[in-house]
Amino acid sequence: MWTRWSDIDRMFQTMDLLHNRMNRLFPEYGGSSAIPAWAVTQGGPRTNLYDLGDSLEMKVEVPGVEKDALNVKVQGNYLEISGSRKSDAPEGYSSHRVERGTTSFTRSFTLPSDVDTGKVGAQLTNGVLTLTLSKLEAAKPKQITIT
Amino acid sequence: MSERTDVVKKDQSMPERSREIPAVVPLVDIYENDEEILLRADMPGVEKKNISINIDNGKLSLGGIRKFESKGSAQWEEFGDVEYQRTFSVPQTIDIEKIVAELKDGVLNLHLPKSEAAKPRQIEIKAA
Numbered sequence: 322m323w324t325r326w327s328d329i330d331r332m333f334q335t336m337d338l339l340h341n342r343m344n345r346l347f348p349e350y351g352g353s354s355a356i357p358a359w360a361v362t363q364g365g366p367r368t369n370l371y372d373l374g375d376s377l378e379m380k381v382e383v384p385g386v387e388k389d390a391l392n393v394k395v396q397g398n399y400l401e402i403s404g405s406r407k408s409d410a411p412e413g414y415s416s417h418r419v420e421r422g423t424t425s426f427t428r429s430f431t432l433p434s435d436v437d438t439g440k441v442g443a444q445l446t447n448g449v450l451t452l453t454l455s456k457l458e459a460a461k462p463k464q465i466t467i468t
Numbered sequence: 469m470s471e472r473t474d475v476v477k478k479d480q481s482m483p484e485r486s487r488e489i490p491a492v493v494p495l496v497d498i499y500e501n502d503e504e505i506l507l508r509a510d511m512p513g514v515e516k517k518n519i520s521i522n523i524d525n526g527k528l529s530l531g532g533i534r535k536f537e538s539k540g541s542a543q544w545e546e547f548g549d550v551e552y553q554r555t556f557s558v559p560q561t562i563d564i565e566k567i568v569a570e571l572k573d574g575v576l577n578l579h580l581p582k583s584e585a586a587k588p589r590q591i592e593i594k595a596a
Binding site: 367368369370371372373374377378380382383384385386387409410411413414415416417418419420421433445447448449 | 495496497498499500501506508510511512513514515536538539540541542543544545546547548571573574575
């Protein structure tokens, strides 16, 4: 009998640990588990952030989300991305399998440095949103010459 | 107990970890009407030229490779290069010559039209 929620949490943690170890032992099997499916559904789309020195580059995985359905807000070092994917079920078809579902998300980030809100580039290609955020002058790396 | 943690630590820095890109099963929707079967698959980040669709002996295999050119230092990385792979059984009644595929916003739309013989037909009853 489970007495506390933490017991269940602990059980899941143990299962995750086992899962990771099995993955490490047999990396070639069950490739789909490299990124567990349940990790995707929590807290919006997956993102990558790269520091390019003068600017930051963020990639966001948003398959099937149209340009107009995405919103990006930047202030100082705060970035917020929101969007939604509506059902794209075609009219007059019967469905055999629906895995893709609809979502609506908001995800916010604290960037490692302040960015110039006037110079933010956003591009959507093949379902991946790429944001180019140039850092403020004060946050850019400076070469110091030794005299 | 201390020995045990040691083993775990060694595990995590195992140098022989596979460099292969992980294979992932794309999520799909499958719809059907009288004219065709429509398959939609989420394949974000895959370019058109990196998608392969093969039909052989009633098996439709869908593949796509996603590769990012990452520059700079990663602050965090939640997704990376993957290989999408999934195989479906398709009925023999599909007109293979007329299959159309299009890619939009990282979603692959695959139209599999049914051959004429497989389409439903209304039979008219003639008055005797």
